[in-house]
Amino acid sequence: MSPRLRWRKLVSGFMLTLTGVCALVAVSVLFLILGYLVYHGGTSISWNFFTKLPVPVGETGGGMANAILGSAKMLLLASLFGVPFGFFGAIYLAEFSGATTAFVVRYAADLLNGVPSIVIGIFAYSLVVHPFRQYSTLAGGFALGLMMIPITLRSTEEFLRSVPNDFREGAMALGASKWKTIATVIVPAAYRGILTAVLLAFARVAGETAPLLFTALGNQFWSSGWTQPTASLPVMIYTYALAPYDDWHRQAWAAGLVLLGLILVINIVARAILSRGMAVPRS
Amino acid sequence: MITFLFAASVVLVTVLLVFELWQGSVLSRHKFGFNFFRTSVWDPIFEQFGALPFIYGTLVTAAVSLLIAVPLGIGAAIFLAELAPARVSDTLEFFIDLLAAVPSVIYGVLGIFIVVPLMRQYIQPALKHSFGFLPLFQGPAYGVGFLTAGIVLAIMVIPYIISVSREVLLSVPRDQREAALSLGATHWESTWKVVVPFARAGIFGSIFLALARALGETMAVTMVIGNNPTISASLFSPGYSIAAVIANEFTEATGELHTQSLIELGLVLFILTFILNGFARLLMVATSQRGSRLGHP
Amino acid sequence: MKKIAALLAIFLALAGILWADSSLSITGAGATFPYPMYSKWFDEYHKKNANLSINYQSIGSGGGIKQVTEGTVDFGATDGPMNDDQLKAYQDKHGFGILHFPTVLGADVPAYNIPGVTVELNFTPEAIAGIFLGKITKWNDPVISGPNKGVALPGDDIVVVHRSEGSGTTYIWTDYLSKVSEEWKTKVGKGASVNWPVGLGAKGNESVAGTIKNTPDSFGYVELIYAIQNNMPYGRVKNSSGAFVKADLASVTAAAAGAAKSMPDDFRVSITDAPGKTAYPISSFTWLLVPAKFSDATKRDAIKGFVKWMLADGQNYTEALSYAKLPKEVVAKELKALNNVQ
Numbered sequence: 061m062s063p064r065l066r067w068r069k070l071v072s073g074f075m076l077t078l079t080g081v082c083a084l085v086a087v088s089v090l091f092l093i094l095g096y097l098v099y100h101g102g103t104s105i106s107w108n109f110f111t112k113l114p115v116p117v118g119e120t121g122g123g124m125a126n127a128i129l130g131s132a133k134m135l136l137l138a139s140l141f142g143v144p145f146g147f148f149g150a151i152y153l154a155e156f157s158g159a160t161t162a163f164v165v166r167y168a169a170d171l172l173n174g175v176p177s178i179v180i181g182i183f184a185y186s187l188v189v190h191p192f193r194q195y196s197t198l199a200g201g202f203a204l205g206l207m208m209i210p211i212t213l214r215s216t217e218e219f220l221r222s223v224p225n226d227f228r229e230g231a232m233a234l235g236a237s238k239w240k241t242i243a244t245v246i247v248p249a250a251y252r253g254i255l256t257a258v259l260l261a262f263a264r265v266a267g268e269t270a271p272l273l274f275t276a277l278g279n280q281f282w283s284s285g286w287t288q289p290t291a292s293l294p295v296m297i298y299t300y301a302l303a304p305y306d307d308w309h310r311q312a313w314a315a316g317l318v319l320l321g322l323i324l325v326i327n328i329v330a331r332a333i334l335s336r337g338m339a340v341p342r343s
Numbered sequence: 344m345i346t347f348l349f350a351a352s353v354v355l356v357t358v359l360l361v362f363e364l365w366q367g368s369v370l371s372r373h374k375f376g377f378n379f380f381r382t383s384v385w386d387p388i389f390e391q392f393g394a395l396p397f398i399y400g401t402l403v404t405a406a407v408s409l410l411i412a413v414p415l416g417i418g419a420a421i422f423l424a425e426l427a428p429a430r431v432s433d434t435l436e437f438f439i440d441l442l443a444a445v446p447s448v449i450y451g452v453l454g455i456f457i458v459v460p461l462m463r464q465y466i467q468p469a470l471k472h473s474f475g476f477l478p479l480f481q482g483p484a485y486g487v488g489f490l491t492a493g494i495v496l497a498i499m500v501i502p503y504i505i506s507v508s509r510e511v512l513l514s515v516p517r518d519q520r521e522a523a524l525s526l527g528a529t530h531w532e533s534t535w536k537v538v539v540p541f542a543r544a545g546i547f548g549s550i551f552l553a554l555a556r557a558l559g560e561t562m563a564v565t566m567v568i569g570n571n572p573t574i575s576a577s578l579f580s581p582g583y584s585i586a587a588v589i590a591n592e593f594t595e596a597t598g599e600l601h602t603q604s605l606i607e608l609g610l611v612l613f614i615l616t617f618i619l620n621g622f623a624r625l626l627m628v629a630t631s632q633r634g635s636r637l638g639h640p
Numbered sequence: 641m642k643k644i645a646a647l648l649a650i651f652l653a654l655a656g657i658l659w660a661d662s663s664l665s666i667t668g669a670g671a672t673f674p675y676p677m678y679s680k681w682f683d684e685y686h687k688k689n690a691n692l693s694i695n696y697q698s699i700g701s702g703g704g705i706k707q708v709t710e711g712t713v714d715f716g717a718t719d720g721p722m723n724d725d726q727l728k729a730y731q732d733k734h735g736f737g738i739l740h741f742p743t744v745l746g747a748d749v750p751a752y753n754i755p756g757v758t759v760e761l762n763f764t765p766e767a768i769a770g771i772f773l774g775k776i777t778k779w780n781d782p783v784i785s786g787p788n789k790g791v792a793l794p795g796d797d798i799v800v801v802h803r804s805e806g807s808g809t810t811y812i813w814t815d816y817l818s819k820v821s822e823e824w825k826t827k828v829g830k831g832a833s834v835n836w837p838v839g840l841g842a843k844g845n846e847s848v849a850g851t852i853k854n855t856p857d858s859f860g861y862v863e864l865i866y867a868i869q870n871n872m873p874y875g876r877v878k879n880s881s882g883a884f885v886k887a888d889l890a891s892v893t894a895a896a897a898g899a900a901k902s903m904p905d906d907f908r909v910s911i912t913d914a915p916g917k918t919a920y921p922i923s924s925f926t927w928l929l930v931p932a933k934f935s936d937a938t939k940r941d942a943i944k945g946f947v948k949w950m951l952a953d954g955q956n957y958t959e960a961l962s963y964a965k966l967p968k969e970v971v972a973k974e975l976k977a978l979n980n981v982q
Contacts, residue, residue: 072531076426082418083427086501087435090442093453100456116683117676118869118961145349152346165350168357174620175360176559178586179609182593183360186367193711195667209353267446270561270590277669280679281686281693288665289695294448298562301452303846304853304870309456316449327444331437387806387833460854483797485840486855570804570841581840591843592833595703595806597726 094320101317104310114280114291120307124315126282130197130290131266134276137201137286138208138265143258145205146212153213154220155242166214173210180206181271189275195289200276204265211261219253220246252333259330263323269294293319361613368607370600379607385572385588387596392604394611396572400489400582401612404564405557407493407578408500413550415497416504417539420546423505424512425534436509443502451566454495459486459567462494467579478576487569490578495563500553507552507627511545512538548626555619559612561586585612663690664942669697670704670717671808672845673863674926677744677963678717681954685946692942698844702806702832708929709733714939716929719746719808720815720832721908739981740907740927741947741974744955745896745964747864747887748812748922749874753852754779755794761875762787762884765820765921768877771798771859772817773824774838779857787884794857801851801860804841806832812924813861816912820921861922864888865962879921880913891920892964899925900967907974925966933982944978951975 061069112123149169153162175183184203189195223246231241247254276290278299283290293315300312371379371392382393419439423432463486470480515538523533539546569581570591585608596602675698682694699707701718708716709730721740722730730738750763767783770776776783780793803810814830828834839860842848849866852858864887867874876884885891895914903909913921928947934940951974955965966974 068529068532072529075531075535076422079418079422080426082415083422083435083505085415086419086442086505087438089498089501090438090445093442093445093449096453096457097449116680118865145353148346148349149353152344152350156344156346157350161350165354168354170620170624171617172353172357172360174555174559174616176561176586176609176612176616178559178561178589179360179364179613182367182589182606182609183363185593186363187359189712190710195712206356209356213353263444267444267448269446269448270586273590274593277667277699278697279695280682281665281695284663284665284693289667289697294446294562297448297452298566299846301448301455302566302843302850304850304866304872305846312452316452320445320449323444323446324441327441331440384835386835388829388831388835455854463855483799483857485799487840565843570843571836571839583841591805591841595700595706597702597706597709597806597832 097313097317097320100310100313101315104314105317106314109311109314113282118305122307122311124291124293124296124311126279127291127293127296127315128318130276130279130283131292131294133197133283133286133290134200134204134272134292135262135266137198138204139258139262141202141205142208142261142265143212145209146257146261147216147254149209149213150216150220151242151247153217155238155246166217169210169213172206173214176270177207177268178270181274184271185274194287195275195277196287197276197283197290198286200272200290200292201286203271203275204268207265207268207271208261211264212257215257215260216250216254219250219257222253223249252336256330256334259326259333263326263330266323266326267294267319269298364606364610364613368603368610371604371607374600375604379604380611383572383574387598387601390598390600392600394585394604394608396574397583397585397588397608398611399574400568400572401558401584401586401615403489403578403582404492404496404568404584405554407490408496408557409550409554411494411497412501412504412553416501416549416553417508417546419501420505420508420512421534421539423509425530425538432509436506439502439505443506445499447499447560447562450495450499450563454491454563454567458491458495462486462488462491471579479578482575482577482579484579485569485581487567487581488579489568489575489582492564492568492582492584493578495567496557496560499560499563500557503553503556504549507549508542508546511542511549511627514545515541544626544629548623551619551623551626555616555623558619559586559616560584561590565590585609664692664938666692666694666715666939666942667697667713668694668704668715668717668928669699669707669713670929671701671719671926672698673701673719673746673807673809673812673924674717674744674963675845676865676869676961677958680957680961681950684957685949685954688949689945694942694946698846700803700805700832700844701808701811704808704929705832706806708738708931715931715943717743717927718832718929719924719926720811721910721927722929734931734933736931736933739930739932739977741930741977742907742925742927742966742970743950744958744966745892745923745925747892747920748809748816748861748924749864749867749887750859750877751849751852751862751867751872751874752859753856753872755796755856757791757793758873759791760873760886761791762878763875764878765817769817769821769824772800772802772837772839773821773827774800787878796857799855799858800836800839801842801848801855801858802836802839803833803848804843807844808832808924808926809845809861809863810834812912812922815910815924816922819913864892868962877921879917879919880915881917881919883917885918885920887920887922889959889962889964891918892923893967895919895921895923896925896964896967900969903970903973905973905977907970907977930981932980940981944981947978948975 109123115122188199231245279289279291297312297315300308383395384391467484474480523537565587571581572583678696704716704718707713780795811832818825818830842851849862852860876886895911899909899911951971
């Protein structure tokens with residue numbers, strides 16, 4: 061073997077090992093994050109954390125019960141708002157629209173998707189908070205819902221499109237109307253993918269903090285109804301992490317673990333649903 | 344058609360958003376004009392608002408993050424696409440996708456409690472010791488600053504680079520690799536000189552995507568950047584980014600001009616991410632078209 | 641599909657009924673300076689009045705002024721009184737005015753984290769101004785070490801920490817610096833949000849305290865209770881009579897003594913650099929901002945009820961958190977002024 065060839069082979073082996081190291085580094089970051097959260101947060105999770113309200117500054121023993129409920133309420137609102145728009149919009153794109161309208165709608169959705177979450181916060185503030193002079197759960201839910209729409213829309217559209225045309229033709233041949241076809245044949249065929257899309261969108265907005273700063277504000281008590289400011293897990297994590305109190309730091313770790321745990325579980329479940337389903341392309 | 348209404352409202356809401364940003368910044372746009380981008384003074388008392396420190400901070404942190412994330416990300420993507428057996432590749436990709444799902448505020452918490460002390464106690468002094476002659480690594484080691492924010496951002500954007508690059512690398516037709524190998528190239532040579540250039544457009548697309556994400560990041564950045572509107576050559580210096588200043592000052596900007604200047608910053612950020620996302624999509628479409636034109640299924 | 645929709649509708653209706661209970665919720669926002677006090681007060685008041693939750697968010701005095709002017713919160717809180725322009729803006733926007741009600745007395749203390757130094761340092765006005773102007777950069781600078789003979793100060797760079805957002809605590813600090821340093825007055829000025837020559841920005845008293853605690857060689861200003869609650873060393877400041885005074889209940893009360901007698905009707909007064917041998921020079925009142933008119937009578941009565949309680953029973957909670965009580969004359973004057981809230 062010539063020395064040149066030996067050198068090239070050496071370089072090849074070295075560079076390829078290096079790429080392996082890169083991959084290892086990237087993956088180990090995830091485990092480091094999880095490890096830290098489990099270590100710091102695991103020791104701080106207590107019954108108090110889930111059931112108690114925050115206590116006055118400087119005292120210990122408080123919890124984040126109101127933040128958990130607040131996040132749950134806003135995520136529910138976000139889904140109720142975002143999913144129908146994404147879902148029905150996708151049906152329009154996949155089944156009804158012409159090429160130009162489809163382009164415009166998709167472009168708008170991609171635009172909305174790329175908007176930084178802080179700018180969504182500004183928008184939600186000027187649309188919902190400012191005119192009604194009220195920080196509210198509704199405003200927070202609206203901001204999060206806005207972020208769910210493009211994700212749901214694009215993914216659902218792809219899954220609907222991937223349903224083979226024979227399904228549509230078969231249904232029409234049997235005399236089904238357009239809507240009946242969609243409702244009873246196409247959507248059920250693509251339901252795994254749609255569910256996955258919704259779950260992933262949900263997990264994405266569950267961790268968002270910036271839009272909530274200007275919409276839901278915060279609350280140290282229970283937030284009654286839908287038109288009062290409310291605490292939320294991500295905002296509490298942010299506030300507590302920056303503060304000097306050790307008790308608050310512990311609670312921030314615990315909340316981080318709960319939040320990340322929820323998001324990761326949803327992600328894993330969503331991908332499991334997808335992989336078990338029919339051979340639909342990944343978006 | 345009902346569904347048309349739903350689809351149309353998506354377009355409407357997006358248009359409304361752009362309109363609100365434009366209208367909401369009318370005062371500051373008229374008062375400062377293009378000087379907004381050239382002034383570096385941000386003084387709420389004397390009502391002088393210049394965007395330069397924030398644009399600088401946003402770009403510098405994004406640049407640092409890409410400098411770290413791009414080599415690591417492309418390297419990892421090459422490994423996953425070329426070397427790893429399919430099962431290993433899929434499993435690792437699964438974990439990397441999970442990394443992309445971690446919320447920004449959690450990166451921020453980890454930044455504050457783990458990265459910042461590490462930077463302040465070990466990494467910054469070490470850099471100062473070895474490379475202190477460069478203006479990049481001068482100044483006191485605060486722990487927070489441009490470099491720290493860049494590092495945290497790098498961790499956040501690596502998953503995007505890896506997953507998109509891996510897909511485009513996988514979609515390069517087999518014949519390309521085989522042709523290179525049959526001409527006597529080593530594995531690395533065929534990868535680096537044939538496959539990667541073939542997928543070049545898509546890889547650039549992933550970088551633009553990562554850049555767009557890095558520019559818009561709010562929470563993690565504001566927790567580790569130092570929140571000081573400074574323009575400095577040193578990476579150790581505290582700085583400020585557009586998203587961070589909006590998050591910190593929006594709820595309390597007294598005076599219409601202050602609020603509208605912040606909204607104008609939001610508009611700037613929006614336009615930047617809009618352009619980058621546009622480029623990214625174009626590039627990724629270009630790659631896939633190239634692949635399919637050559638007969639790849 | 642239809643079943644799911646029906647179930648969802650029922651669920652929402654139930655949720656709406658269950659969650660829209662009869663309790664009254666009032667929202668206020670503003671200063672972080674008195675936040676430990678307010679969070680204690682509102683918690684105690686809620687225990688006494690289970691149907692009333694007063695939700696106070698500490699977003700900074702600037703935020704308090706802005707949001708109460710916007711009308712997005714029911715009351716505000718600030719340690720930097722609204723200036724005439726801001727009062728006029730409020731009047732123009734709402735058609736009625738907004739009233740200041742002092743609640744407690746507090747102090748901005750110079751807190752630091754210097755490796756190896758656990759004693760109380762003495763700071764002159766020149767030292768503080770010099771550090772914050774960026775002219776004094778090292779801990780062992782003669783201006784700092786002069787009044788601190790016998791303390792081994794390192795030659796490290798000082799890490800200045802200040803507020804990143806509009807803050808009453810900043811207003812108090814810069815108000816003091818403008819009075820004692822001509823250079824500060826012309827270069828930077830006083831305000832809730834200034835163009836800081838140097839330093840790291842942190843959001844809220846909480847975060848400044850957190851940053852100082854975590855950053856060696858740091859120096860910043862926080863409200864007294866934050867330094868105490870976090871076991872952070874803080875220094876004495878030289879007052880106008882030449883004595884180095886530490887912030888505590890006595891010295892803060894002494895600073896307010898003069899103002900108590902000559903309190904203006906709108907309660908806007910500055911007591912920084914107050915005369916008196918035992919007065920702490922960086923003290924201040926902190927105010928609630930209450931609109932002069934409420935369209936909702938229940939909210940108005942609830943807030944007035946709270947203020948009355950705050951001026952009486954509430955004052956008994958202050959000293960445990962190192963805030964000084966309001967002087968008696970001020971309390972009497974406030975009770976009278978409360979009648980102006982309609």
